[in-house]
Amino acid sequence: MTDPSSIERHSYDVLIVGAGGAGLRAAIAAHEAGARVAVICKSLLGKAHTVMAEGGIAAAMANVWPEDGWQVHFRDTMRGGKMLNHWRMAQLHAQEAPDRVQELEEWGALFDRTADGLISQRDFGGHRYARLAHVGDRTGLELIRTLQQRTVALGIDVYMECTVTKLFQSGQATSSAEKRASADGRITGAFAYWRESGRFVVFDAPTVVLATGGIGKSYKVTSNSWEYTGDGHALALQAGASLVNMEFVQFHPTGMVWPPSVKGILVTESVRGDGGVLRNSEGRRFMFDYIPEFFKAETADTEEEADGWYEDKAKHRRPPELLPRDEVARAINSEVKAGRGSPHGGVFLDIASRRSVEYIQRRLPSMYHQFKELADVDITAEPMEVGPTCHYVMGGVAVDPDTGESAIPGLYAAGEVAGGMHGANRLGGNSLSDLLVFGKRAGAAAAEAATRAEPAAGVSDDDVRAAAEAALAPFERQGGENAYTVQQDLQDVMHNLVGIIRTADEMEKALQDLGKLRERAQQISVEGHRQYNPGWHLSLDLANMLRVSECIARAALERTESRGGHTRDDFPATDDSWGAVNLHCTLDGESIAVRREPLPTMPDDLRQLFEEK
Template identity: 75%
Template sequence: MSTVEPRNTGERHSYDVVVVGAGGAGLRAAIAAHDAGARTAIVCKSLLGKAHTVMAEGGIAAAMGNAWPEDNWKVHFRDTMRGGKMLNNWRMAQLHAQEAPDRVLELEEWGALFDRTNDGLISQRDFGGHRYARLAHVGDRTGLEMIRTLQQRAVALGIDVFMECTITEILKDGDRVAGAFGYWRESGRLITFEAPSVVLATGGIGKSFKVTSNSWEYTGDGHALAVRAGASLINMEFVQFHPTGMVWPPSVRGILVTESVRGDGGVLKNSEGRRFMFDYIPDFFKAETADSIEEADRWYTDKKNNRRPPELLPRDEVARAINSEVKAGRGTPHGGIYLDIASRRDPEYIMRRLPSMYHQFKELADVDITKEPMEIGPTCHYVMGGVEVDPDTAVSIVPGLYAAGEVAGGMHGSNRLGGNSLSDLLVFGRRAGLNAAYYAARTHDAPVTVDEDAVVAAADAALAPFSEEGGENPYSVQKDLQEVMHTLVGIIRTAEELEQALGEIEKLAERSRHLTVEGNRQYNPGWHLAIDLQNMLWVSECIAKAALTRTESRGGHTRDDYPMTDQDWGTKNIVLRRHDDSVELAIQPLPQMPAELKALFEEK
């Protein structure tokens, strides 16, 4: 076991705005902050260009009206609110719908190469829960093109980037943000950023679950950093299980199968070969969804028919239907169901529209999707919950701390529509960056100061696993946490299981206080995981506590013991804050939507 010097707090840097995360939200925030005149830095856990945003395949939801002239921001707003079961922050949904088209056109101006219609406009495809085809796309690799474009822009502007650098603590001066503390993953050297504004753009929490589409970075870092710094989290009970992840072979279980497969004609079938989604159309969507195979097939060939196939219901509805079929014994040999596009589209069409999906299944599962169906099933994909922020400025209740993208809560309510994530990143990434820069400028007359004792404490905490002898292996603790979350806090929940989960999480938290890491700081993945585990445990406790408290089923939160949606719960948010070293829960009313927006839901 190596000897460390916990009091050596490493190098220092000073900026106006520090952006934590280099996905779509982080890059867009950094560009906006730089354009507003702030000295800006991006700190990312992996290499630039490797953020999980690259895995977003389907497109960017924006009511541009290129495919359907009838589409507009009001329809997009209404779809988003309905998809979130009306629990969304209405102002965030409104701003998102209004500003998304401009953000897409901005990407185009910066060099993004979108697919085109015959008229030369940006092509827009269908996606679940959207009334009209409105996803601007680049084949089935839209996220990759988005990151390429934003990254190129950020580098051209000369924004400083600290790659493979993990932030472990938000530093404060009284109630205000004063900077961030972290370490270089390669060398283990410690690093402190002095900055009055910090933007969290760290993504999601999927690595707390056993089966997930999320990449290794998604350990709930931003959620935990925020709550430890005094910010509040909302909607944490709502975890989206994407209905279509790969289920075979085991090495690729959970990897996402884009919704574009269903948007371009793919259908879901059980082991009996029956197209089962017609059995699961909720009353809420009957007016807009095809109620027969013939009608659904006409929709694919005649886009003037405005009734939608049931495969394009919102993700929570599709995931629950698949789960029900598997539990009823009508699943595939490997525990999923079949997604079939081969029988409905010719190979040339599939290869042109879904090139990444073709190669993904061919290379990883030896399945030719132009000839045979895919085996898919639900996978932990997205957390609707996150840092509670002001809709217009993206600031949390902690002055100087901002959040955008998946780490921010409120925009998606209880369920996110496909494609809304990429436009969410752009709209609120820009707003967070701009307002972080404005706030930093206002602090010049009363600058913040980093507390040296806080830096030393952060250094001691980061290096603690090296000092523990004979303690727990971090990989064992993570494996047990993932099993608890998958089994007890998964797609279907009960009070008994959630209470059991909270008890298990408490035991795991105690075990995590005695982690042992061998070797030294250089290239030490065990040490990285030991730090990430603290964040995963905070987030897991928040999810389980909120899920136990919400005694209804809504969106991504399904209670077997409370299967119905409760009208009373539709007016409330569950808010979580830190209290000593545990999570404190409160219930607060949902912001009231103005009358002119309410009227949109009364239109035929």
């Protein structure tokens, strides 16, 4: 039995779980507010998935188009999210994104420049104007470098290769409803383990900011790296918070499809923003066949007009390749299903015939090297093979828009793990500005709350002992399931039954299969010791992946329409009655409950923006 007195222990005002852009921005804000702050990251500092956001940071700075402004950005974001976004989050995001970008530059970020020396901004799907501040196609890397450098310079404590498995809470409340209905359940700390040694560590803290990213490793084909196992989503559920919009999973339309070892790795939307076009196996530019009614007024329906847009955006309508990601992903999926796909199950993305070698190597250096080194394809001379890949989850912890606090006192969330900002679909580039805006807000709010929190008795020995025993349970079993086999089966279920196109029968089958997988996961056994034991790590991650996967499947079964990142083959139309409702998932015992909640009412002055021509 584990002796709690022998476990490493630390005390802070604000504990940040995750060291991507949202986590680091939250840590900086909390530190600047005077709090004692620690950052815990599952991997190494600087390796966060934020680096995969290559195209740019969406912010209406009006450096390229003076007509741009926060109202236009707000409207684009709401329309891209099919009006299911929390209007207040979309408003704050659009208003504050330019300041957050400017702040990065003041901290040392090096952006590409316009001819007159301003931060350059590029086009991306769903955005009315060119508004993505960028550093070639390595923007996420520059963002992380800048925030990481500032975090270290401020002396903020960082615990690398450390994984949180449990949030501690005060009181005796056990059900999610009890925790949300009273002060019982306030955050008091977290339980974690060092991945290298397997030793445990306890953090006492009155506030925790979740910034753990997404859920992509529940899917077979994904752009996400190994860390994205839905840890923050599951920790919030276990604590009693609700998850909103979980049915909306974004399949980025362009991931690498060949060779198999790199299938799913992201191909930035910048390729299309800089003039790349999508072609099927017949060489035809097929996106003109898939322009939805909602976007017809602003989307070119001829190649001549689409190509003219790059030279004169005031006279021409946008190319259909720059429709929102959900529209493009569905179009590619349809072409492949119709037998017009590429040899390896995707379509062709061609920029070689449209831009010079010098232009491609200057604007898209990462893409050039990625395909050259990993697929032996020279994108300056031949097209890329691309296809949809699980990339982002719009759903996450339901939070207060202004503070980022969940329904559980002391528990905050920011970035991809937080829900509400993007509604049914996220526009490219909005993820980086989202994590900057709400990372800052969550960190500052958590620091302020920590100063008001009454001194806690600290995490009890009994709670620590229970968390340790739960973490060690796989070592107590002999001859049980293999964690990697269970994960592979989970990925097959989600890919085949809860993927880009869904039906009731398939999702009901998925829920049955997930129930069986949950039983198998409880019988996982691991061999060896706690040191350097990836099988043990995965066995703990699997519980989170299974909970989040059930949320996605149950919410997707409940929403009987197609909207944004959620497409039902048996309900192909968008239903106006569903346009006023968000779905919230909560933990009810050991299963997931889904409830409907009306959208918050948008003020008249913002609603008028959608009535203007």
